[in-house]
Amino acid sequence: MVKPPLxxxxxxxxxEGEAEAVRHVLATDWWTQGPEVERFEKEFAAFVCAPxxxxxxxxxxxxxxxxxxxxxxxGDEVITVSxxxxxxxxxxxxxxxxPVFVDITPATFNIDPNLIEKVITSRTRAIVCVHQMGMPCDLAALITIAQRHGLVLIEDAACAAGSEILQKGQWEKIGRPHGDLACFSFHPRKVLSTGDGGMITTANSGWDDRLRRLRHHGMNVPAHxxxxxxxxxxxxxxxxxxxxxLTDIQAAIGRVQLGKLPDMVLRRRDLAVRYRHLLAGQRLITLPFEPEWARSNWQSFAVRLAPEVDQLTLMQILLDNGIATRRGIMNAHRERAYSCGTWSCGKACINCLENTCVRxxxxxxxxxxxxxxxxxPSLASEEQDQVVRALNEILVSPPLLWK
Ligand SMILES: Cc1ncc(COP(=O)(O)O)c(C=O)c1O
Known part of the structure; x- marks a missing residue:
């Protein structure tokens, strides 16, 4: 039997736009850290309105x-999420x-600002908040806390190219930055991709100068x-x-992708609305929440399953039906690379700081x-219908799934 495409x-x-841009770079003698990188930086800064x-x-x-x-x-402490x-x-x-981990707000999957001040100590230097899956964090609350305690606020905006936040009545792009620095990823799982790649935005010219040196072995004269x-x-x-x-080949792809980003985000938003509509009646699924002050780019569409649904079984049946899914975002503190061996409750729930056991x-x-x-963006309506149909069919056949 021929399996349907996944x-x-x-x-x-x-x-062809990206392909042509790459050919153009290959025809020049600047393949890395050259003029295309410079152009990409300028265009990205303009897009998010960053200095x-x-x-x-x-x-x-x-x-x-x-x-x-x-x-x-x-030895410094940095407050973030696991x-x-x-x-x-x-x-x-x-x-x-x-890393000092604090818990998230379940509705948005983002850092819970109410928990931050409880873990600030004299050693705390910075907060790294994550706009998880493209959903903006509560930046107003985070900025207030960071300023009150003299902490640097770094936005992990890896997933958030094209996401927006309401600031004083205006929609602004994530990356302006609203904190002190914002960091983007251009991995293929992200909304804008260059294969691999990243960008740091800031309003601090001294920091920007130092970033440029640090990315190139500390060299004090730019290569170009x-x-x-x-x-x-x-x-x-x-x-x-x-x-x-970053190479000029990657930057050339990035510039073309950046030009398409507004349309790609619109398409993602349409698909998110369509999922909401199609899954509205499914009582075993809770749809993602978007605060009124946030506009996600829907890098990922995360649905929460009712307690009786077995996550991995559901994912496996979907995969058997030709539909790939991913489990919820990982937690670093549950990984061996983060275990300190001092758990007092015997569970993988540690916050290594001072051996305190935090769940x-x-x-x-x-x-x-x-x-x-x-x-x-290229998910066809028929494919989306297929995902929803499969979900609904699996979720009405309980025996396999009930825990
Ligand atoms: C929230 C978050 N931070 C950082 C990264 C790291 O980005 P990269 O894979 O480009 O190094 C990712 C990538 O998946 C991410 O999702």
Whole structure:
């Protein structure tokens, strides 16, 4: 029997525009950290209305450099969520700092601002909030807390290109930035993709200068400046830096994708509305919540399952029917890489800080009770209908699923 083609969880979109842009770069002699990167940075900054945008090799390296320029030092504490892709917490550990996890607000899957002040200590340096799956965090509350305690606010906007937030009556793009720095990812699971890639936006020109040096081994003269100079220039390396460069090939793809981003986000929003409409009567599913001050780009469409539905069984049957899903967002504290071996309750529920045993109940429930449905611009109505039909059919045949 021929299996029907899989409906994937995501499908990176491209056409002749991206292909032509890549061919154009290949025909020049600038393949990395050159003029296309510069153009991409300017256009991205203009799109989100940020004073500065610095391109890097990934969302993870964007977070690492943002934390470094924010002054995060070994032993500092950084408040964030466990409920995120592990890169968020990993970047904090790359600085030899301690991620201090707080729980999420279940409706939005984002950091619960009410829990932050309880864990601030004299060692706290920064807050990393995550606009999870493209849904903006409660930035107004986070900015107030950060300012009150003199903390740097870093937005993990990996998933949030094109998402918007209402600020003083105006819709503004995530990345302006509203905190001190915002970090984007251009991985193919994201709304705008360059294969791999990342961007850091900030209003701080000093930080922007340092980001540019750090991404290129700390070199104090930009490569293109040296190569174009009529006189011999000898560069210097004032501090330890990294190879976190974006290539011009990636940047060229990014520029074309950026041009398409508004339409891609509109299409995603239409599909999200359509899921809401089609799944409205399904009592075993709770649809995602969007606060009135937020406009998601719907990087992912997460639905919460009723307690009696077995998440993994449902996902497997959907997969057997040619439909890929993902379980709810992971929790770093449940992974071995984050275990300190001092759990007092015997469960994978640690917050390594000072051996305190903290249960991140909302984060764990979100991972265990949520599934992400396929949503991407080229998802055809028939494919979306197929997802909904399969879900409804499986959910009326209880025996397999009831826990
Ligand atoms: C919330 C979040 N932060 C950071 C990252 C890391 O981005 P990258 O894969 O580009 O390094 C991701 C990627 O999945 C993410 O979802």
């Amino acid at each position: 409906i994937p969880i995501a499908r990176p979109e491209h056409d 500065y945008a610095c391109a890097v090799s990934s969302g993870t390296t964007a977070l690492h450099l943002a934390l470094l320029v924010a002054g995060v030092m070994p 409920h995120s892709f592990i890169a968020t917490a990993n970047a904090i550990r790359y600085c030899q700092a301690i 400046f040296r190569h174009r100079a009529a006189k011999v220039i000898c560069e210097g390396y004032g501090e330890l830096g990294y190879n976190y460069r 991140l109940k909302q984060s764990e429930d979100a991972q265990d009770q949520t599934i992400l449905l396929p949503l991407f």
